[in-house]
Amino acid sequence: MARIAIIKPLYRMTLTVAQLCGELVAAGHEPLVVFFKKQQLVPLTEFDPAVYDSGDVPMRGFFIGKNGLTVSDTAAWKRVQKGEMNKLINLLKEFKPDAIGFSSLSNSMTLCADMTAELRKHFNVPFLWGGTGPTLEPDRSMESADLVCVGEGEEVIVEIGDRLDRGESLNGIAGTWSRLPDGSIEKNPKRPVSDLEKIAVPNWDDKHYAFINGPFFFHPFKAGSRLEDTSYQIMTQRGCPFSCSFCVESVYQRDFGKKDSLRRMSPQKAIRELVHARDVLGYTSVTFMDDVFTVNPRWLDEFLPLYKEKVGLPFFCYTYPTTHTPELLRKLKDAGCMAMAMGVQSGSERILHDVYERKTNIARIVKSAQDIVDSGIHATFDMIPMTQFDREEDLQSTFELLLQIPKEMDASFWGEMAYFPNYPIMDKFKDEQLLASSGKLDFSVYEYYFKMFELTRTAMPVEQIKAIAADPRYRADHNLLNEFMRDEFHIVPSYGTLIAEAQAKLS
Ligand code: B12
Ligand code: SF4
Structure with a gap:
């Protein structure tokens, strides 16, 4: 041993x-x-490098509230x-x-x-x-x-x-x-x-x-997700059919071969693990961490009825704009899907196609978002609205997309692109044509657009938001938008919380 x-x-x-x-x-x-x-x-305004370490790859997210925009390091440590x-x-x-x-x-x-x-x-x-x-x-x-x-x-x-x-x-x-x-x-x-x-x-x-952190030392330690999240996390699948330039899946496909990379365990094996999670570990909801849970409808057709019968817990999963249909959403909901998140990332087809290598079209994103909302599943979406390759038109396109995404769907994360070593997105920095056409925008331009993005998630009617967008005073001073902002903006919500909120709404 x-x-x-x-x-x-x-x-x-x-x-x-x-x-x-x-x-x-x-x-x-x-x-x-x-x-x-x-x-x-850690909000950057409170980031003292003597106290905090940002690590080798800074990762940043944005909070928008009544006091304006706060940029935070999302992955720092003392x-x-x-x-x-x-x-x-x-x-x-x-x-x-x-x-x-x-x-x-x-x-x-x-x-x-x-x-x-x-x-x-x-x-x-x-x-x-x-x-x-x-x-x-x-x-x-x-x-x-x-x-x-x-x-x-x-x-x-x-x-x-x-x-x-x-x-x-x-x-x-x-x-x-x-x-x-x-x-x-x-x-x-x-x-x-x-x-x-x-x-x-x-x-x-x-x-x-x-677990060791500051004065805290625990051994034994409850490592399961229950400490931060009430939901049991499982991956039934590895790999992804897509190859976004900012994601490790595209690296694995490049370095280890795409052919066998997308794999899933049998429905029966997943069910055994989940029954144990419920009966022995005491979990009351499930989070499928599969990169895109909604691929492979044949597997889902076998898995979902079994899940409903043998596990029966409310669950969360991830989807992609082209992988679900209203019919599949109905089956997911019937099996207990309470909440899901969809990667959108940008509203600019130029950024989606030329930088992110996500060949989805905007109309399809809007339809997919509407389909989730129509299915009654609580939905959020992820965005990466800031890169080194943006032009102002790209931010404008994202704003226009957000106007079309139903208000019932909230953004779970607004983040700046994190540039991990050897990811395909790093090759974009060698593309002189792409770099030459990139805007190198001033941060105040982002501040204006991020607030406009946030406005699309408020109860304000779309026509009123459009009027604000057409008013040059707001573009000249984005602080005028602060009064419309919500107090708090969600960032990486806990999955258990999402499921619980969705259940509460239903009851
Ligand atoms: C699920 C997931 C999460 C979940 C984790 C849930 C959980 N309970 O574990 C959540 C949402 C919490 C999360 C958080 C974060 N994540 Co994440 N996450 C993933 C995801 C989708 C799967 C990871 C996973 O569990 N795989 C299954 C396990 C079993 O395999 P594995 O991790 O690949 O490890 C295998 C090998 O690497 C090896 N191995 C690993 N360690 C060791 C050690 C030894 C000694 C040996 C021999 C082998 C070995 O064996 C393992 C089994 O085969 C990956 C993307 C992906 N597809 O990999 C991103 C990913 C890992 N996440 C990423 C990031 C950036 C984060 C965050 C930093 C985001 C943030 N800003 O907060 C945080 C980090 C939190 C932290 N401090 O640890 C990045 C990391 C990028 C990078 N190059 O470092 C990834 C790769 C996504 C991407 N953008 O490409 N994440
Ligand atoms: S769809 Fe998601 S998991 Fe798949 S390559 Fe793109 S970002 Fe990665």
């Missing part, structure tokens, strides 16, 4: 580590997952304190790991490098890195790690455990890069993507988890 610690800097993304924890336990190994620190939202590191070191000393892993997104790569360097002073064990960040930047990861998992890790983590048990070297494992005894780096062949029918059920047993 190998003892493997996995550190997940910045609490959440619990599914990733619960999956790895499930694999290790099922294979007879002993995992300890440590959530180290917590990500938080800088690591010595006491937090000491707690981690003591916990690991007690656990006596045979290997120490890090699971990282792109924004916490430097944090992981600093932590690895510090932990190496205390532990003479292999350091394993995995996750989206190391998969995107394996060479950078190898500057700190002894082994990097490139891609999916279910089989890799078990093979590592088995080899540690047998006292064998960790070189030569498919799907990893590792350091050879002479110090050089070995780049092993890629591993085929995981068969979702064979992977373990995520393990949420408190005893395998710990």
Whole structure:
């Protein structure tokens, strides 16, 4: 039995580590997952770099209220304190790991490098890195790690455990890069993507988890989503039929092949996990974290009646403008779908097609939004209304789209594009024609449009909003719009809350 610690800097993304924890336990190994620190939202006006770390990739969201617009870092954290590191070191000393892993997104790569360097002073064990960040930047990861998992890790983590048990070297494992005894780096062949029918059920047993943040230290720790969200989160599917330039799915398709990337577990396997979540873990709603839940109507035709019969909990899922029909929405609603979110991202076909690589047309987005609202499912949509490629016409187009999206549908997130390393969107910066035609807009232009966007979500009649849009006084001074703004703007609402709100409206 190998003892493997996995550190997940910045609490959440619990599914990733619960999956790895499930694999290790099922294979007879002993995992300890440590959530180290917590990500938080910090308004830029309060962002003191001596106190907060923004990570390697800044991520920003916008709040619009009566006092105007607030820009916040949505993924910052308080800088690591010595006491937090000491707690981690003591916990690991007690656990006596045979290997120490890090699971990282792109924004916490430097944090992981600093932590690895510090932990190496205390532990003479292999350091394993995995996750989206190391998969995107394996060479950078190898500057700190002894082994990097490139891609999916279910089989890799078990093979590592088995080899540690047998006292064998960790070189030569498919799907990893590792350091050879002479110090050089070995780049092993890629591993085929995981068969979702064979992977373990995520393990949420408190005893395998710990949490360290500031003065807080918990072990055992309730890692399940219930701490922040009342809803059980599951992914029945991996991959996506689309290839948006700002999303990791397009990277996985490019680097690991598109052919087998879109996979789903059998309806029966998903149902077993959900029945356990309801009966043993005590959850009262479900969030399907599948990138686009509404693909594969044949699977849904089998799954939804089974779900209704055997699970019967209200649920949330994601959709895409071209993947649902009124008929499918009816079936989803009948099975318990209370709330869903649809990616819209922009109202400019130029941005959607040339920058985001989302070949949807605007009329289709409007129809899809209306269909969800007509179905009676509570709906929200996501937008990325700020990039390095915008012209004012693009913002105007987004405003015009928002005027057509039913008011019952709220925006869950207004964000600035986050530029992750090696994503296809980074190639757009090499497209001189595209760059030459980009506006490099002043932030005050965004402030005006973001407030106009928000206005479309208020109860104000569309004709009145159009009159304001036509009035040059507001364009000259966007602060005049503040009086129309709502007090609070939602950002990344909790799924459990969305479901509960939708239920409350019904009753
Ligand atoms: C579901 C999800 C969420 C959910 C998570 C719910 C939950 N309970 O876990 C929520 C909504 C909370 C969320 C939040 C965020 N997310 Co998110 N999320 C995803 C999504 C759709 C799936 C991730 C997932 O769980 N996959 C299934 C698990 C089992 O697989 P995995 O994570 O890929 O890990 C595998 C391998 O990487 C490997 N592995 C991972 N770690 C390790 C460690 C070791 C040692 C080894 C050997 C292997 C290994 O094995 C795993 C199993 O195969 C991805 C997109 C995607 N399709 O991947 C985005 C994604 C991960 N999210 C992203 C972002 C930016 C965020 C936020 C920072 C957003 C924000 N501004 O707040 C936060 C981060 C929160 C935090 N501090 O952790 C980005 C990350 C981009 C990047 N390059 O870093 C992604 C890739 C989407 C994108 N834009 O491309 N997210
Ligand atoms: S539709 Fe969503 S999950 Fe699929 S590639 Fe686009 S952003 Fe990613």
